Amino acid sequence: MTSTEAPELLWQPDPARVADSRIAAFREWLRTERGLDLPDYAALWQWSTTDLAGFWGALAEFLGVVFHTPPTQVLGSTSMPGAEWFPGATVNYAEQALSGKPDDDLAIVFHREDGESAYLTYGKLRAKVAAFRAALVSLGVQRGDRVVALAPNCPQTLVAFLATASLGATWSSCSPDFGPRAVSDRFTQIEPTVFIAVDGYVYGGRSFDIRPTVDELKAALPSLRATVLIDYLGNNASLPDTLSWDDLLAANADASLAFDPVPFDHPLWVLYSSGTTGLPKGIVQGHGGIILEHLKALALHSDLGPGERFFWFTTTGWMMWNFLISGLMVGCTIVLFDGNPAHPDLTALWRLAEQHRITYFGTSAPYIQSCLKKGIAPAREFDLSALRVIGSTGAPLAPEGFRWIGAEIGPSVQICSVSGGTDLCTAFVGAAPDVPVWLGELSCRGLGAAVAAYNEAGEEVTDEVGELVITQPMPSMPVSFWNDPDGTRLHAAYFEDFPGVWRHGDWIRITHRGSAVIYGRSDSTLNRGGVRMGTSEFYRVVEGFDEVADSLVIDTTAVGQPDGELLCFLVPAPGVTLDEIEPRLRAELRTSLSPRHVPNKFIVVTEIPRTLNGKKCEVPVKKILAGVAPDRAVSRDALANPAALDPFVTLAEA
Template sequence: MSDTPLWRPDPARAEQSRMAEFRRWLAQERGVEVADYQALWEWSTSDLEAFWGALVDFLGVRFHAGYDRVLGSTEMPGAEWFPGATLNYAEHALSTGADDDVAVIFEREDGLSSTLTYGELRSQVAGVRAALVDLGVRRGDRVVALAPNMPRTLVAFLAAASLGATWSSCSPDFGVRAIADRFTQIEPVVLFAVDGYVYNGRAFDVRPTIAALQREIPTLRATVLIDYLSPETTAPDTVPWSSFIRSEAEPAFDPVPFDHPLWVLYSSGTTGLPKGIVQGQGGIVVEHLKMLALHSDFGPGDRFFWFTTTGWMMWNYLISALLVGATVVMYDGSPGHPDLGTLWRLAARHGVTYFGTSAPYIQSCLKQHLDPARDNDLSALRALGSTGAPLSPEGFEWIAESLGAHVQICSVSGGTDLCTAFVGSAPDVPVWLGELSCRTLGAAVESWSPDGKPLVDEVGELVITKPMPSMPLYLWGDQTGERMRESYFEPYPGVWRHGDWIRITPRGSAVIYGRSDSTLNRGGVRMGTSEFYRVVEAFDEVADSLVIDTSSDREGELVCYLVLADGVTLDAVEPRLRSALRSALSPRHVPDRFVVIKEVPRTLNGKKCEVPVKKILSGVPPERAVSRDALANPDALTAFLPS
């Protein structure tokens, strides 16, 4: 553990942050004196009612009806937040910016671009809301979208939320079965869909998928066709966006209870139907306000970019920048077309202040020896966010060297299940090499031993011991709550088990080691897969990798599957890989076999399929181990099937 921070907060800027302002406000208005961030976090997790009650007052949450108390029940699952309160997410999102302030900047990989001011966004949302009302859409109805990260998707979502309808979305590159598995569960009444999309230099027609969904979803009253590839696009039994949206409509927002369903997100669905994760309007408002206003220090003038699709929770997080009056920067297309520099050029063109991406993207930039700050004017950039997988220490170093020591490295960890990060960064907390700076406010995150004992500076199960507002209200169709309890509250009843390995350092920072259900357990020594990938994927010769430990089924079998760079042979790289793993990890963690494959199977959200592959190798039939429709590249499974 290094004692020298990779990044330190500038004292003057830290004092001007919303986090510092919140601490001063607490002292003046609540009589709560906290010396530093760690003390603030400890207070926020020891007195939940005082913290969240203070937060909604400080950040000006717009309640239409007041609440009886902050927490009606603290049970997990089943915590009851702000009972009696009513509010509306869309009202918060659309009430922050002046009419002429830029709300959205959009670019597509082929050069299509547009901007929306807050005034224009309000007008378009009002027009779509009026059209939904004409269709008879009411509070609680479901509205879904098969659409990319683009302004009209945002408009449709905010219109639905303004009515109290419940939203859900899929990226248009999902297969028919994967989309149907998600949308048919929730019985939507309206489908917004693009005619096609562009990716990696090619255009794809989505209309056959639309027709298939219309057949599979009998509850649909209307399908709204968004002309994304061509203004002349038509499709049977659809209404063009241009004739659907109403003109001269006035913005309106229906107050809904704090725990009213805002949207349905989905688990990866690698085995069985994806879980429909239902999150509430109020829970998302207060959680995202906390994260974006305090932890990210966003406000008017900030430009927030995160590379995402509408099938990943980071889209829902990205658009919440509107809650604090910032500008949302959207990009649709491949991050590598025509080259890996495309996102950095986007950031330079639009003066992005916070650049969000994934750890694999950072690793790819590192391997290609990109120097973004040399090649682009990134002077506006003050922070870089990374999630989706643990960011390696080498990734931390590359960011610091390539972007400059003034750029805060915000490696964060959370999940779709809460639609937030519960371990991350803060404007007044240093960044240490390879570490997530802090546990976020109100998130009682701990590392636990198998028998439920808290650990310090030891790797254990990541648990959350107290409720958070954005935890799922319920899982769709889970009438008894049994699936919710099985998913999150075993083996620790009443405590959220997230499924990651984590180590909490004595200074309050954290290290994530990968999924706890895909641990490498060799000779009694447990190790997260992220540590293994850090060593293997540091080699330029290795494009991707997957490590599987089947020791519990076949003693001593640790297999490393490699996707090699062009022109590289296994004979050339294997001896050095073995040596590096023996030195960096242990002799026990040197694989019994290295196997070359064409590609690593990944979920639709880009996660490596460690557990499904492990099941297949252990003899589970492939159709029981994983749903092919949940995979971005299902043919990649062939390499693991019995010959």
């Protein structure tokens, strides 16, 4: 798990493009305004992580953070947890997103899988936000109240969020395909006053009526003052004791837009952990921290601004939705897609990219892997000439995925493989316009993100795999966990292993070039004969076979069994039997990894259990196989496919 040899260089920055980038403009601004000579990315990153007050203060000024009340300083306490950012300042996220953009500039392109579409200029978006803000006021919503939504990635959801934020109320959302229990586990914790819901949703060529779910949730949320129903399917559907979204907007059409200034760390939204082992943790992030972090990530790292079209495939239950909509803060057009990315086939999103001239196309590593396996060649079928960046997250992007993008999208397109988390609502390892792309690697650590790899002794290592840690505070770190008044749960989640240092829970190798490789979760490491390996390396080999649709690897040694087994659970492609592929899998794993990493057993299952956000349930399955009771190892309501757990429970009981 160590390497000092440089991999193949896949992409190099175009000097002319770099010269016109926001990150180059920032370096020039620092030279003229601050007297700092930071000629390249490495120098800029080093300064950004050693002079935190200097960096974040300069960033706020350069990118135009709108302060109602200026801060008394950039950084008070620097402790983790508990860093105090921009004390005394007041801001508002919605104001940052909506102010200063020309009325006629296009803010939103919306596309649903069935062809339903909409376009909103910044002027029209502001008018709708003003109307729904007034509607919320009429319903008694005040600063600090919670507004929740069971709604898809569509304009109405975005309007509702911005109206909520404009009042200083706190937002939370779930995707409408979440089951009632999963939504209730999240929303009941925060005691919302207003519940916004669609009547149904479209997915995979079918429409789903979720009004029974909405009814069930209304009953489970006694704090509600009102429920607002969006006629999303266009059937004029109704529900007793609900208010019509369209009627509320019409009744307040003449309202004026305003923004209530709130303290820098005032709660903006509540995101949630996966909830696989109990109630999902409510992760609270503040207005100011998200404004700063997303401005940095979108303007400097992504080089997004007016004229750009920014897309990321996501639902409202994943932090990438929160990241995507922040594109409004830099004045670009955000492209919202709702539906199945594989309907009617895997070219659906590439067709979207052509139709809407997307410039920054974000997706997941599994989607890219699926396109690769299906032999899809997007650039041959579609006009992708507007595309300059492919973003990938959600899982490590295998080297084959990098090669596929270069071959089938184009060598001039920058590959931005990024990694971060819901916890900070950002990527803290990723890419920048002025940093090359090496095969299989994330190009750089984020500005202001003091990311390091620690060995077991808590020592920083380079060109070795270690625990991913963040050694200095970042503004978008959680303000708190919900219902954790003394910070005990937050401290336990991130700071127990290395006091004062954030442990993220991933294996990472940081190269001497400043690039990085993510190897998967550190608590699901394969430890065979003392040789540790991340699960992503295993999946790269196994799922590289066209005959394998999905897989899950579990090392039972890692849960206290001295002579544990390495088990590989396989979902074969249709028509493929285990006898056909097992010998080839064993041979390839022996050659590509090591003899120690050839599984003791291959076991066929129909599907791999995944969380609601699509992540493989490695740790819960490991616990079940170690004898932990299933209801203690995982909450089935946190799974997208709860029945997929049954074969593992049966195996543990055998």
